[in-house]
Amino acid sequence: MKSERAAYVPNPVFGGLLGICPLVAAANSLVNGFVLGAGAALSVAVLVAFLPLIQGFVPDRLRAPASLALAAGLALLVAAGVEALSPAVARALGVYLPLIAVSCVSLHALRRAPAATDLMRGESTGAFGAGSLLVEAALYFGAATFIGAVRELAGSGTLSFPMPGSQAFLFSLGDSSPARLFAAPAGGFLVLGCLAAAYRAILRARKRSA
């Protein structure tokens, strides 16, 4: 099972199934998926930047709680930022914004972030580790936004995104009756399962043709 999964790992969501908890429950619209993905990606980026500092100056025995506290602080700052932009979206996402601190994507960054010594010596593993974490964060953002878009289109029949200071972007399927199931967590499981299967099928086809 492990070697079979390794081939699917490049995308953290569809391949590695990392950080899928909020995507299943809360990413039921384009806005929600965008905000969750952006919040997680921003959190990982800041962790990658600041964790080497923590590792350089904080003793070993205090490193884990200090790193987790930093992740928690970042998640709360993301939540405050979302609340400032749209209180309704912040309430809709609820506990999933603070839970960015313990999402698998953030915990992955906490465990794999390069040490300050690696970066200071310019060792390639340090920079490579940081680079791959940032790529993972960017892929997570893309996957979260895509899942939100798919679920909103299927579950509400619209694609909408509020633009500050101007008309909101809105695409509507007209008066069709959407399948509201896809806006619920049950639909999130179904959508994610089907998208993960589609991703694997595409990778297999590419592997065969390569």
Added chain:
Amino acid sequence: MARTTKELMVENLLTSVALGLLAVVVASVTLIVRSSEVSREQAVLSDLAGRPVSSAPVAGADPHILRLYRVGGTGPVLYGASLSLDSPSGVAMVATILGADGQLQALKVYDATGIRSPFTRADWFSDYLGKGGAAPYPSSPAASRNPSAVSGASESYLLNSDVLTDLSERVRSLAKEGK
């Protein structure tokens, strides 16, 4: 080399100070965001009541009742409240004006997730207006005049009734205390 107790204490202290700074930064940002939210709510409530709302907010006891304000100006005693109402279709931030007896006099949705959210329909809350004082809020979709406005959202209808009942109760107790 074994660490001395003093060195360990210094390390602990420095780490605590750093985490304390982090907490101060997060608290400051949170308070700034909250004050801008309060300003926005006061503006919406002033507009709804036609009278100024500048009093400091009182926290609501229910997680859906965000903040309560006393409406200023001359005239009968009025209270304003900002609510967060959930439904399977999304969340609506609602501004309400109530009398001292808890009667819901005016209501406005000032933010909602989803442009097609049912909360944005003008008749969604029509069954609640005028209730909460002498007359109780409708407690089931069947009791509403417009069942189609709440069909498919029975749980949110129930939640709305509960939140508004709690709100009216809270306003009555505030009015009794003279706050």
Added chain:
Amino acid sequence: MSYVGIIILTVFGANALLSYGFALCPISRNRGLVRLYALLALVLVNALSSGLLWALRGFVLAPLGLESLDLLLFVLVAVPVVRILFRSVSERIPSLAGLGLAADEILVSSIVFGIALVTARAGYSLPEALVASASSAIGYWLAVVALDALRERLELSAIPGPFRGAPAMLISAGLMAMALMGVDAMFVRNVVGP
């Protein structure tokens, strides 16, 4: 809501795995969660963490108007306290060493953090919060056990290649979640009373 209503809602309608999606990732990797020991660890860790967060929020943060900092205080206070408590218990009573290890594994995860935040922010009293968090943990464990049993069946079934493994598990979880969608606050109120 009565305690029975809270238990029914948190175990079925607002299931930690099937409605909130907490700790979804481990079910595809860790098969140790189905043991009874893991259930005991889940219930105790969740109840203790939720109780501590409820107290911190109510007595420390609410008077200062800083409820939004609950997560940070949870990480700095509640997590170390729970960890130290379980470690000292497992050191003093060697037969409970497995419990200490299980508690250590699940402590920093979305199941503990998520349940603690949800119950602390729901406006419950302390006994209600403890009951809600313990029954949420039981509901999560029941869902994991059911999905583990399904996994064994799926492994023996003729499923198309791309759906094998995690995708089939996710779809199965979705079908289970669909079955529980009817258990909402209105259903519980009709069955149990207000």
